[in-house]
Amino acid sequence: FGMRLQSDFKSSNRFDILAAHTTSWVNRYGAEWRNILQIGGTRRFETEFYQPVTPFQSWFVATGYNYLSYDTDIYSGSQAVARFNLTEKSAGVYIGRQLGLIGEVRLGRARYRAAASPVIVGLTFETLRTEYNADEASVRIDTHDSANFPRDGYGLSASWQNLHNLDSVN
Secondary structure, eight states: OEEEEEEOSSSOEEEEEEEEEEEOOSSTTOOEEEEEEEEESEEEEEEEEEEEOSTTSOEEEEEEEEEEEEEEEEEETTEEEEEEEEEEEEEEEEEEEEOTTSEEEEEEEEEEEEEEEEEEESSOOOOEEEEEEEEEEEEEEEOOSOSSSOOSOOEEEEEEEEEEEEEEEO
16 A cells, blocks of 8 residues: 655645555466556556466566546646646556566557547647557566665666557547
């Protein structure tokens, strides 16, 4: 569980409550079901089913769904002139390999749907929508000595996306 407070000490304040849950050993092959929920200024839900496919759990397949929604302001100089709600939904399938106990490499394909909807605007704007597919690759390495308060180690996270079949829909 966690909380996040963000403020510019003037007119912008955001507060979020977060919760994460992992169910280990869902089956005899060591599958995990991971979930993240965030409410407040940012609304987020992530779920992933992670299934090892080799006896030593070095190779895996995973599938997941993500939802992210938040409001953002558009400025003219220092004056906010509009506010939009940005929403992104995605579902993906991945294959990967564990890098010992320090990280993983994964490749996959995801389908995205994104929208920008006006919340407060001075002019007439319609909701903009787009849908696209993405080939994705990522590597994550983490040797920190503690997940909560690390004092030693390093972390690396890199990702690549190839977007295609871009279709804009109004």
